[in-house]
Amino acid sequence: MEVETVGEKVGEVYRVSGPLVVAEGFKARMYDVCKVGEEGLLGEVVGLAGDRLLVQVYEDTSGIKPGDKVEGTGMPLSIDLGPGIMRSIYDGIQRPLPVMKEIAGDFITRGIEADGIDMKAKWEFNPVLKKGDNVKGGEILGTVQETEIIEHKILVPPDVSGTITDLYSGSFTVQDTIGVLDNGTELRLYHRWPVRIPRPYVEKLPPVIPLMTGQRIFDTLFPMAKGGTGAIPGGFGTGKTVTQHQLARWSDSNVIVYVGCGERGNEMTEVLEEFPELLDPKTGKPLMERATLVANTSNMPVAAREASVYTGMTIAEYYRDMGYDVAVQADSTSRWAEAMREMSGRLEEMPGEEGYPAYLASRLAEFYERAGRVKTLGGQIGSVSVVGAVSPPGGDFSEPVTQNTLRIVKVFWALDTKLAARRHFPAINWLQSYSLYAETLAEWFRENVSPEWTELRTWMMEVLQEEANLMEIVMLVGKDALPEVQRILLEVARYIREVYLSQYAYHEVDTYCSTQKQYDMMKAIKELDDIFHKALDAGKTIDEIENVEGREDFARAKFSEDYKPLLDEAVNKIRNALLGGGA
Amino acid sequence: MKEYKTITKVAGPLIFVEKTEPVGFGELVMVTLPDGTVRRGQVLDSAKGMVVVQSFEGTRGIDTSSVVRFTGDIVKLACSKDMLGRILSGSGDPIDGGPKIVPEDRIPVIGAAINPYARTYPREFIQTGISAIDGMNTLIRGQKLPIFSGSGLPHNDIALQIARQAKVLGTGEEFAVIFAAMGITHEEAYQFMKDFERTGALERAVVFLNLANDPAIERLLTPKMALTAAEFLAYEYDLHILVILTDFTNYCEALREMSAAREEVPGRRGYPGYMYTDLATNYERAGRIRGRKGTITQFPVLSMPADDITHPIPDLTGYITEGQIVLSRELHAKGIYPPINVLPSLSRLMKEGIGEGMTRDDHPQWNDQMYAAYAEGVDLRGLVAIVGEEALSEKDRRFLRFADEFERRWLQQDRYEDRTIDQTLDLGWELLSMLPEAELVKIETKFIEKYHPAYRKKGAEAAEEAA
Numbered sequence A: 001m002e003v004e005t006v007g008e009k010v011g012e013v014y015r016v017s018g019p020l021v022v023a024e025g026f027k028a029r030m031y032d033v034c035k036v037g038e039e040g041l042l043g044e045v046v047g048l049a050g051d052r053l054l055v056q057v058y059e060d061t062s063g064i065k066p067g068d069k070v071e072g073t074g075m076p077l078s079i080d081l082g083p084g085i086m087r088s089i090y091d092g093i094q095r096p097l098p099v100m101k102e103i104a105g106d107f108i109t110r111g112i113e114a115d116g117i118d119m120k121a122k123w124e125f126n127p128v129l130k131k132g133d134n135v136k137g138g139e140i141l142g143t144v145q146e147t148e149i150i151e152h153k154i155l156v157p158p159d160v161s162g163t164i165t166d167l168y169s170g171s172f173t174v175q176d177t178i179g180v181l182d183n184g185t186e187l188r189l190y191h192r193w194p195v196r197i198p199r200p201y202v203e204k205l206p207p208v209i210p211l212m213t214g215q216r217i218f219d220t221l222f223p224m225a226k227g228g229t230g231a232i233p234g235g236f237g238t239g240k241t242v243t244q245h246q247l248a249r250w251s252d253s254n255v256i257v258y259v260g261c262g263e264r265g266n267e268m269t270e271v272l273e274e275f276p277e278l279l280d281p282k283t284g285k286p287l288m289e290r291a292t293l294v295a296n297t298s299n300m301p302v303a304a305r306e307a308s309v310y311t312g313m314t315i316a317e318y319y320r321d322m323g324y325d326v327a328v329q330a331d332s333t334s335r336w337a338e339a340m341r342e343m344s345g346r347l348e349e350m351p352g353e354e355g356y357p358a359y360l361a362s363r364l365a366e367f368y369e370r371a372g373r374v375k376t377l378g379g380q381i382g383s384v385s386v387v388g389a390v391s392p393p394g395g396d397f398s399e400p401v402t403q404n405t406l407r408i409v410k411v412f413w414a415l416d417t418k419l420a421a422r423r424h425f426p427a428i429n430w431l432q433s434y435s436l437y438a439e440t441l442a443e444w445f446r447e448n449v450s451p452e453w454t455e456l457r458t459w460m461m462e463v464l465q466e467e468a469n470l471m472e473i474v475m476l477v478g479k480d481a482l483p484e485v486q487r488i489l490l491e492v493a494r495y496i497r498e499v500y501l502s503q504y505a506y507h508e509v510d511t512y513c514s515t516q517k518q519y520d521m522m523k524a525i526k527e528l529d530d531i532f533h534k535a536l537d538a539g540k541t542i543d544e545i546e547n548v549e550g551r552e553d554f555a556r557a558k559f560s561e562d563y564k565p566l567l568d569e570a571v572n573k574i575r576n577a578l579l580g581g582g583a
Numbered sequence B: 001m002k003e004y005k006t007i008t009k010v011a012g013p014l015i016f017v018e019k020t021e022p023v024g025f026g027e028l029v030m031v032t033l034p035d036g037t038v039r040r041g042q043v044l045d046s047a048k049g050m051v052v053v054q055s056f057e058g059t060r061g062i063d064t065s066s067v068v069r070f071t072g073d074i075v076k077l078a079c080s081k082d083m084l085g086r087i088l089s090g091s092g093d094p095i096d097g098g099p100k101i102v103p104e105d106r107i108p109v110i111g112a113a114i115n116p117y118a119r120t121y122p123r124e125f126i127q128t129g130i131s132a133i134d135g136m137n138t139l140i141r142g143q144k145l146p147i148f149s150g151s152g153l154p155h156n157d158i159a160l161q162i163a164r165q166a167k168v169l170g171t172g173e174e175f176a177v178i179f180a181a182m183g184i185t186h187e188e189a190y191q192f193m194k195d196f197e198r199t200g201a202l203e204r205a206v207v208f209l210n211l212a213n214d215p216a217i218e219r220l221l222t223p224k225m226a227l228t229a230a231e232f233l234a235y236e237y238d239l240h241i242l243v244i245l246t247d248f249t250n251y252c253e254a255l256r257e258m259s260a261a262r263e264e265v266p267g268r269r270g271y272p273g274y275m276y277t278d279l280a281t282n283y284e285r286a287g288r289i290r291g292r293k294g295t296i297t298q299f300p301v302l303s304m305p306a307d308d309i310t311h312p313i314p315d316l317t318g319y320i321t322e323g324q325i326v327l328s329r330e331l332h333a334k335g336i337y338p339p340i341n342v343l344p345s346l347s348r349l350m351k352e353g354i355g356e357g358m359t360r361d362d363h364p365q366w367n368d369q370m371y372a373a374y375a376e377g378v379d380l381r382g383l384v385a386i387v388g389e390e391a392l393s394e395k396d397r398r399f400l401r402f403a404d405e406f407e408r409r410w411l412q413q414d415r416y417e418d419r420t421i422d423q424t425l426d427l428g429w430e431l432l433s434m435l436p437e438a439e440l441v442k443i444e445t446k447f448i449e450k451y452h453p454a455y456r457k458k459g460a461e462a463a464e465e466a467a
């Protein structure tokens, strides 16, 4: 990318207050990157005030003083896109944490410069185009085997086009020239892209394919679509992070981009220690081979936290442009919003609701709008699905970040502090949550799993809703006052909650549930419902039904790899106990 | 040295100085009063022509003739292994009448973030001897696990009991304790000091005291001092450190006071919008680092204003720490010690530190079952209050009794009772055996057969018969 010089490039600090530096004596554009002080601390212009520039600095500003040098780079905050991103862990502005550790040791110090990808590593490039081919932005020039799983498609940068006059094959570093266009543009294995600008595509496609997560409550009741957007709000300790980790582990996407935005250091360590060991159910290869992490933990600089979600999103779009289905987990978008609030406060902008800047809603909307299933410039179909965790103060969803997020996203997975306190996991409230994709995806389930899928799903939702209504009565008069049919409904609802919806993330088998298994389990519960009603007609008491032999076997079947015979056996046991043999 | 007599304004803890030379952000500042007293502060905002300084030791007595000296340095703690056994002020000066600490190193107290790539995940079980913690909210070495308490509840007793009893089984390694008091009363501090002295723990402790009558803004420094000492001892001397920080509520009040003085846009209930980040820079200074032997385990104490867990102080803390131990006024009123309500309590790291080879093979499932059963019993209490106990089935009544016994026999223990993990688990099994066996759905049959008292008795009888 050309560096455009806009007036003088070197000025000085006028004022410093935490991450905000006011600079003067030079000109720069909004969002241009600056280097502050002798150490060259990275910052970004976030405001212009008369002759002065307001710069948010991505690193600790202790010791910076008025008069220190500030240098404009003339470039917006950009990241390196090329082979080497997979298996990486970055800070919020794409500096690899292992490289930072090598340079500075166990603690993060300031002024570390590091490329986003290894500039010296060699990759074997196999061209798919040849001399004389006309290319435009986003087209695939060739491939590099980036990891065991990911074939990295080398793309023509989106803003480049021409006729290929040379295209080589062989072993290259990302900086080597792999080809030339007739207009003189040199092609490389990587290019840079400004993180705040969405990468272009041809068109958005409807989200008609589910993003299967292997988590029953999501896939069955509140499904996510490939290219869809979702939010998972919940008070502390309700299960946002565990859910995001589950999505990373089990969702049927090609590439995972996990953004730890202002959260705990140990949670990133957990991912780092586990993903290289965890085998991907589809490929049998370690999950890390197709994952990248952006980790700007709560104690790392706030401005870089603000940038981290954009860094993650840009990486996701880049792999989407290769034709991959990418899933982004952002944990937690509230910390990003708070970073915005903090910077806005320091800029002395007019505060909106709860001190958040007035542009909170539009920033959130712009971010989620970058998700989608698209036709890429290169003619592929790829997708970026995003699930953002939201951490509402006091677990109260009426606050601005939750509300503004819910106005945009299509899937709402509502975590419930009460369920979490009862250790019902995932602690998703089934009455409050929704998926606006459920209808669009129904057809896919009908065709790919079973024609009955939607019917069973609707039935379960109805039972749960009715249970909630009945529970209000129970709280007033006790269970005994209910007619027996209704008590059967309560009993069936209990199976749905305790057997179907509850799914322990740390159980070696039940942590993941295939679509087929989900279907089998739903069918089995529906069968119990039939048996219970028949038993009642046949004169069994509600007590006998509630305490029927075989019910623990039924509950435990899901914990076995080979669940099907156990489930069938349990249903038979219950049927025999209530209806006698041969029924 | 840059010295100025150009104070133009003092507002609360803030001092505004006009000056000419540039001053660095975060710089340590000394203000000398006309009577010779020196107050320390730190640069909060530095512009050409005007510097804002926050005074840690109050602004009383400061006038326009006071001399402001910018040191060109940032706030540091003089660290040495000789800190062990010493009592220091909230800003790190010895107050026990002992000699000055000869520093081996002077370390900036703001601390640097641990590179997440350099961490290793905490996995070692710490036995505290307290059933409610070991059994259901297990503490792990390197964890940050706060107590959410309320005024008048025995959080100090619990903190002390943990300090006395904490051990990692089979290692014989002791913890060194760093105790940081932030705005607590003299009596409370005395209770800690006396216990440390009596048990000899003081020799392996460093105490930082900022008491209720000490300057409030100094409290913003105290945990940073304590954690700097912890990092020094853990990472330079390979010690396992248990840091007790009490009471973070006072710390947050000081933060609010600062923010109000700076006329910042207030966040929820007047606390600054950056309180999450500020707390995180303290709480995240815990854990384990790959290749280093020493560890830092944090045990912050905070009192929930009006017992409200949704108040910003416990709320933001819960969003940062790896779980929480929640105390209950109701249990306390019933005379139960420790009054830990296990339902809203949580240890996020316990899953990796319990089970076979760490505590006992049945522990994870036992834990799930204990939770479920107690939660059920507590729920039923609510129902009984409405419909009366007669409306309950026999099964429900058993759950009710379980909840009562759970509190009276399992939760309840003496302040000096140091239960082993086996005792904690076995006592739990005794309670579980009050429930119909078919209700123990969270536990696999093999564990029921191994640990359920009914089978153990049978096993014992069979063994006797064979003999």
Ligand SMILES: Nc1ncnc2c1ncn2[C@@H]1O[C@H](COP(=O)(O)OP(=O)(O)OP(=O)(O)O)[C@@H](O)[C@H]1O
Residues within 6 Å of the ligand: A234, A235, A236, A237, A238, A239, A240, A241, A242, A243, A263, A391, A425, A426, A427, A503, A504, A505, A506, B318, B319, B320, B346, B347, B348, B349
């Ligand atoms: N699906 C699940 N299976 C088993 N346990 C779970 C599940 N979800 C949550 N938990 C339990 O709840 C705890 C808290 O979950 P998690 O860390 O995901 O909360 P969170 O919502 O991310 O909280 P915070 O906002 O504080 O980060 C976990 O440590 C785990 O014990």
Ligand SMILES: [Mg+2]
Residues within 6 Å of the ligand: A240, A241, A242, A263, A331
């Ligand atoms: Mg979390």
